[in-house]
Amino acid sequence: MSVEKASPYNVDEVRDDFPVLNRTVDGEKLVYLDNAATSQKPQSVIDAVSEFYEEYNANVHRGLHTLSQEASEAYENAHDRVAEFIGADGRENVVFTSNTTEGVNAVAFGWGMHHVDEGDNIVLTQMEHHSSLVPWQQVAQANDAELRFLKVDEGVVEEGEVEEKIDEDTAAVSVVHMSNVFGTVTPVKDIIDRAHEHGARVLVDGAQSVPHMPVDVGEMNADFFVTSGHKMCGPTGSGVLYGKTEAFHETQPYQYGGEMIKLVEYEEATWTDLPWRFEAGTPNIAQGIGLAAAVDYLEDLGMEKIHEHEREVTRHALEMMEDDDEVTVYGPSSDHENRGGVISFNVSDAHAHDTSELLSDEGVATRSGHHCAQPLMREMGVPATTRASFYLYNTYEEAEALVEGIETVKEVFA
Amino acid sequence: MSRDMYRQRILDHYRDPQNYGTIDDPDVTYEDVNPSCGDEIQMYAVVDENDEIQDVKFDGQGCAISQASASLLTEEVKGMTLDEVRQLETDDIKEMLGIELSPVRVKCAVLGLKVLEGGIVEYEKEN
Numbered sequence: 001m002s003v004e005k006a007s008p009y010n011v012d013e014v015r016d017d018f019p020v021l022n023r024t025v026d027g028e029k030l031v032y033l034d035n036a037a038t039s040q041k042p043q044s045v046i047d048a049v050s051e052f053y054e055e056y057n058a059n060v061h062r063g064l065h066t067l068s069q070e071a072s073e074a075y076e077n078a079h080d081r082v083a084e085f086i087g088a089d090g091r092e093n094v095v096f097t098s099n100t101t102e103g104v105n106a107v108a109f110g111w112g113m114h115h116v117d118e119g120d121n122i123v124l125t126q127m128e129h130h131s132s133l134v135p136w137q138q139v140a141q142a143n144d145a146e147l148r149f150l151k152v153d154e155g156v157v158e159e160g161e162v163e164e165k166i167d168e169d170t171a172a173v174s175v176v177h178m179s180n181v182f183g184t185v186t187p188v189k190d191i192i193d194r195a196h197e198h199g200a201r202v203l204v205d206g207a208q209s210v211p212h213m214p215v216d217v218g219e220m221n222a223d224f225f226v227t228s229g230h231k232m233c234g235p236t237g238s239g240v241l242y243g244k245t246e247a248f249h250e251t252q253p254y255q256y257g258g259e260m261i262k263l264v265e266y267e268e269a270t271w272t273d274l275p276w277r278f279e280a281g282t283p284n285i286a287q288g289i290g291l292a293a294a295v296d297y298l299e300d301l302g303m304e305k306i307h308e309h310e311r312e313v314t315r316h317a318l319e320m321m322e323d324d325d326e327v328t329v330y331g332p333s334s335d336h337e338n339r340g341g342v343i344s345f346n347v348s349d350a351h352a353h354d355t356s357e358l359l360s361d362e363g364v365a366t367r368s369g370h371h372c373a374q375p376l377m378r379e380m381g382v383p384a385t386t387r388a389s390f391y392l393y394n395t396y397e398e399a400e401a402l403v404e405g406i407e408t409v410k411e412v413f414a
Numbered sequence: 415m416s417r418d419m420y421r422q423r424i425l426d427h428y429r430d431p432q433n434y435g436t437i438d439d440p441d442v443t444y445e446d447v448n449p450s451c452g453d454e455i456q457m458y459a460v461v462d463e464n465d466e467i468q469d470v471k472f473d474g475q476g477c478a479i480s481q482a483s484a485s486l487l488t489e490e491v492k493g494m495t496l497d498e499v500r501q502l503e504t505d506d507i508k509e510m511l512g513i514e515l516s517p518v519r520v521k522c523a524v525l526g527l528k529v530l531e532g533g534i535v536e537y538e539k540e541n
Contacts, residue, residue: 349429353451353477353522354420361417369451377452383475384452412420 005396007312008305015393017042017297028363031398031405036180036208036342036389037367038230041294048293049235052286060285061259061276075285078292079275085295086206086225087216088242092274095241096288100207101131103226103241104174106278107203108135110254111224111247112172115201118144120171123195125150125157125186126379127179130372132205132226136174145171150191152376155182155331156338162187162194170200177209181371181387182331183314183342185209192221201247207231210240211391212310212340214303223247229287234294238287241278248274255280298392306392310341314390317399318343324403326410330385341390344371347406350413352384358412359386362405364398419513420478427482432489435471444533445474448525450518453480457488457530461537465496472526479511479519484526486510496534502527 015021018040023030032040052074058067060075079091088094097103112135116122122136126149140147148170150161166173173195178185188204195202203224209215211232217225224247229238243251253260253271260280262270271277298306318334321327321343330344347355352368359366368386370377377384388402437443440458447454453476460469470492472484490510491499507523508515515523 351475351477351481353453354479357419357516357519358417374452383454408417412417413425 005316007309009301009309011309011393011395014301015395017044018393019043019046021393025363025365026361028361029401031362031364031394031401033388033390033394033398033402034365034367035211035391035394036231036371036387038236039211039233039391040393041235041290042233042297044297045233045235045290045293049286049290052289057286059282071285074289074292075283078288081292081295082240085299086210086227086240086242087218087220089218089245093242093245093248095243095275095278096283096291097226097239097241098237098284099230099239100129100205100226100228101239103224103239104132104203104205105135106241106254107174107224107226107243107251108139110251110278111201112136112139113142114252115250116140116143116145116171119146119169121146121148121167121169123148123150123165123170123173123175123200125175126152127155127181127373127376128174128176129180129205129207130374131207132174132176132203133375136172139172150175155179155184157186157191162191166191166194166198166200168198170195170198172203173200174203175205177204177206177215178212178340178342179331180208180342180389181344181373181376181385183208183340183389184331184336185213185338185340188220188222196221201250208340208342211298213307217242229291229294232294233297234291235284235287237284238291240291245274248278251278253277253280257281259283301392307340309392310390310394311339313394313396313399314339314341314343316396317388317390317402320400320403321345321406324406327406330380330382341394343388344385345388346382346385347409348413350409352386354413355386355406355409358409359402359405362401362408364388364402364405366402419515419519421513424478424482424511424513427485428478431472431481431485433471433485433492434473436473437469437471442530442533442537444529444536446525446529446532448476448480448521451477451522453477453522453525455480455484455525455529457484457526457533459491459530459533461496467491467494467496467499470530472529476525477522479515480522480525483507483511483523484529487526487530491530496538500531500534502531
């Protein structure tokens with residue numbers, strides 16, 4: 001193997017930051033390769049959440065007592081921290097959600113339902129996650145709009161598709177930034193430019209991109225952008241909805257109630273300022289504060305370095321797997337420039353579910369199934385794949401443990 | 415160790431399932447999927463005047479556990495009455511398989527039974 005097992009940072013030190021990585025599974029060392037589902041959390045994030053509950057737990061925004069003021073400041077500042085991290089202008093462009101799915105629904109129901117008209121079309125890729133496909137199906141059905149799909153081949157949007165599918169009748173475009181099945185990166189800039197020429201608004205699903213590579217939503221010129229906090233070292237129950245100010249002004253809240261109002265009368269109400277009008281009810285305060293700690297952690301390490309490290313470790317695994325005739329790897333080959341830290345594969349005639357279970361015996365945590373992309377799996381002609389997804393703390397040795405685990409699968413299904 | 419799950423008998427039934435295929439014009443037919451992993455099973459059965467299963471077949475695709483247990487189930491239920499089939503439970507399936515199963519895999523193991531019972535419910539509604 002020609003790979004030089006180098007990393008732009010000290011991986012052993014990084015691993016020490018993540019308590020769970022020390023555990024064993026049935027006596028085997030844990031090799032956690034299910035990061036596209038959720039990442040592990042560093043001690044600093046766990047501490048930020050604990051500290052909130054231990055020292056200043058209170059509801060936010062309107063309390064005049066000290067704890068509430070401290071909680072409000074930390075929670076509101078977390079929005080600034082995230083805004084800076086993703087390249088948003090300011091906190092008014094950053095709404096905290098529970099997850100990416102909530103962000104997509106907020107756009108589909110708050111914007112899509114009111115701006116996609118009969119005869120319009122909505123353009124998606126063939127590799128959308130169910131969470132960015134199903135909400136748009138609801139919009140299309142309710143408003144008699146057409147759904148169009150950019151064809152993908154091995155995780156790459158095919159040549160000419162963007163020009164062919166996005167036209168003057170396109171009202172909305174919603175595209176995945178990094179595929180959770182292939183780890184490939186969609187050319188969002190081209191898609192956004194084309195959509196804007198035709199007056200369409202664009203939502204980018206960044207659930208898999210923000211945790212793994214530098215992202216600048218301003219430079220990208222996305223109208224809406226969603227991501228999840230728990231895949232980027234933050235707590236579960238944290239997610240982000242970004243919107244350009246003008247796009248947010250076109251958007252209706254999709255949840256109503258406390259915290260999002262300005263003036264309420266018995267018959268009607270008006271909405272408070274951005275971003276709070278999109279955060280009805282008591283928000284996930286501890287999670288938002290934990291997410292800001294996660295952003296600090298990632299920035300300390302450096303997103304460029306994280307991206308580089310993951311690519312190299314993934315490439316190491318991919319090269320070994322590509323050499324094995326009994327392993328089918330989906331997506332572009334290891335030398336493809338736009339390949340992130342996700343490997344979808346199958347082993348001989350073993351079903352993905354069985355592969356994943358046997359890998360777990362070796363301590364290797366992967367995911368198997370349709371990865372919330374059932375139509376794509378049908379397109380690929382496979383019922384399911386096993387997915388290994390890498391993150392900033394995974395090592396070359398863990399890539400090798402995956403390959404050794406695959407040997408066990410081959411033995412059982414020989 | 416879940417490796418114990420993949421005993422030869424399970425793998426044999428996975429690779430060479432018994433009663434695999436379809437039945438034209440079946441009395442009982444039903445299909446269902448396990449949405450978490452994409453296992454799919456269709457069941458077809460022919461029932462005689464005493465409500466006994468004369469013939470049964472299944473098709474579909476999925477993991478070794480789902481396919482092997484469907485195969486074993488078809489062997490087991492031939493000759494049983496519909497009432498007897500409806501009394502089968504998860505433990506009976508575990509016994510047929512003869513292995514320990516984690517909670518996630520129990521769903522795979524009982525999919526065939528769930529489908530067959532679903533078909534029987536439909537059949538009894540119509541008759």
